[in-house]
Amino acid sequence: MCAEACPASLLPQQLFWYAQAQDHERLEAHNLFDCIECGACSYVCPSNIPLVQYYRAAKGEIRHAQDEKVKADHARERFEFHKERIEQAEREKEEKRAARREAALKAKANPPAADKTDGASGSKAEAKPSSSAADIIAAAQARAAAKQASPEDQQAKLERTIAATEQRLIVAEEKLAEAIASDSDKQAVFSAAVENTRQKLQQSKTKLAELTA
Ligand code: SF4
CATH class of the missing domain: 1.20.58 (Methane Monooxygenase Hydroxylase; Chain G, domain 1)
Incomplete structure (x- = not known):
């Protein structure tokens, strides 16, 4: 139906x-x-x-x-x-690697002539630094010698140092006396400064005595 x-x-x-x-x-x-x-x-x-x-x-x-x-x-x-693309990329990479390997082998088997000359000049280049180092050392020694003051200059310098230190010692002793008089809490600081200045003065005087002996 x-x-x-x-x-x-x-x-x-x-x-x-x-x-x-x-x-x-x-x-x-x-x-x-x-x-x-x-x-x-x-x-x-x-x-x-x-x-x-x-x-x-x-x-x-x-x-x-x-x-x-x-x-x-x-x-x-x-x-x-996607798979084909990756495989293709891998093939290309492998081809490049093989080409690089081959080029490296060729370069190793047949080194260019320039390399040999470079090798020869390499020993010269090695010698150059030594001579340049010697020059630098000589220049440094010359500078040090130039800096070395004459005995007269050293004596004058020490005398100036002693005079300046004596002045500083006077000032320091005055400040210490004021601190003691006013019972200031800076007595210890000024006392240390006086002692330090005295030591420096004594050192300078000792050096001067050695120089003039
Ligand atoms: S056309 Fe489809 S719905 Fe209409 S009678 Fe035929 S089979 Fe049935």
Whole structure:
């Protein structure tokens, strides 16, 4: 009855069986997508089977499966392209490495003539630093000798130092006396300054005595 009622000349009963079995190939082979979902088959069905709902669900499943297949194919193509690209990059790297190795071997086997001359001049270059180091040392010694003051100059310098230190000692002793008089808490500081200045004065005097002895 359903087959007779179908305006698309389909076989609704077979479509129903394959839809229940989710047999997509046979559904498509029986032209499921020609069904216009008019409902005539369901209308005449003595068992009141909701045929159109089965067909609609089967169409959805088939479309979903097709979409998934397209996505999977696309992902597979991308993966294969990516893999091929990496392999290609690796091949290029390996080729470059091999070229470098070969060039290095060639350079080792046939060193350029310039290298030999460089090697010869290398010993000269090594000698140069020693001579330059000797020059530097000689210059430093000359500067040190120039800096070395004459005994007369040293004596004059020490005498100036002694005079200045004596002045500083007088000032320090005055400050210490004032601190003691005012019972200031800086007595210890001034006392240390006086003692330090006395020591420096004594050292300068000793040096001067040694110089003039
Ligand atoms: S619903 Fe589809 S199978 Fe049923 S009668 Fe209409 S066209 Fe034919």
